[in-house]
Amino acid sequence: xxxxxxxxxxxSVPEGAIASLNCTYSDRGSQSFFWYRQYSGKSPELIMSIxxxxxxxxxxxxxxxxxxxxxxxxxxxxxxxxxxxxxxxxVLGRALTFGSGTRLQVQP
Amino acid sequence: NAGVTQTPxxxxxxxxxxxxxxxxxxxxxxxxxxxxxxxxxxxxLIYYSASEGTTDKGEVPNGxxxxxxxxxxxxxxxxxxAPSQTSVYFCASSEGTGNYEQYFGPGTRLTVT
Numbered sequence: 001x002x003x004x005x006x007x008x009x010x011x012s013v014p015e016g017a018i019a020s021l022n023c024t025y026s027d028r029g030s031q032s033f034f035w036y037r038q039y040s041g042k043s044p045e046l047i048m049s050i051x052x053x054x055x056x057x058x059x060x061x062x063x064x065x066x067x068x069x070x071x072x073x074x075x076x077x078x079x080x081x082x083x084x085x086x087x088x089x090x091v092l093g094r095a096l097t098f099g100s101g102t103r104l105q106v107q108p
Numbered sequence: 109n110a111g112v113t114q115t116p117x118x119x120x121x122x123x124x125x126x127x128x129x130x131x132x133x134x135x136x137x138x139x140x141x142x143x144x145x146x147x148x149x150x151x152x153l154i155y156y157s158a159s160e161g162t163t164d165k166g167e168v169p170n171g172x173x174x175x176x177x178x179x180x181x182x183x184x185x186x187x188x189x190a191p192s193q194t195s196v197y198f199c200a201s202s203e204g205t206g207n208y209e210q211y212f213g214p215g216t217r218l219t220v221t
Contacts, residue, residue, distance in 0.1 A: 008148075032208055043198055043212040044151070088150070092208050095166060096141075100150040 003027060004091050006099035014107050019076040021102050023089030026070070032092035033065055033072045038101065039085045048074065079106045110134055112213035114199050120219045121189045129184040129216050131199030137211075139204035140182035141166075142174060144195040145215075151198065157182055158204060189220045 005024045013019045021035075032051055036044035050056045050063040050072065062075040072091075076083055086101040112133045121127055133140065142154040153166030157176040171193060173185045182201075186193060196217050200210040 004150075034209065043215050046209055046211065049209055090210075095153050095156065096208065096210060097153075098151040100148060 003097045004099040009103040012105045019079045021074040024071045025091045027093040030091045034090040035074045036088040114213040133201040137201035139202045141200040142184045143198045
């Protein structure tokens, strides 16, 4: 079992819709969780961090954490074509472990 | 404020050649990291430096060495390049000690033939 699992996608949503990206992790002791966005050919860019159970909102982005179920998700409201990218989930245990990413395609 | 910078951006090596990838950050961060990214494999940690003067192995350290030259700079050396080291290499930094948000450099695309 991979330590951090994401569906590779692509996840295709129409412009203006809500995109929902999910991530599960295996280390129950993990305390810090991050979402990165990576455009093709570019480096990962931090978009959200979350440390406590529940929701954290930042503009159009909402991160959700459920430690009991060991999953973290990212919702993108009012999706735009510019949101088309690969989204990486990262979980901090002994070191920061990344999932393989979910490719999001927002159709105009 | 450049953030994290890396040189070179692209490099082609022949098998057996050596090279050093350079990384510098101007955010006064304590911790620095080297990752490689391969298609379908995600980012994998090669080495990290939690603070100046310390380095530790990550998930895939074989074939690499690192030097934390000072607080700003962290280099990655390939002593004898192999085709399996063809990858994109990213350097990252974080404040460390309570704040582990990592910020990435632009990457080095390395091809070993």
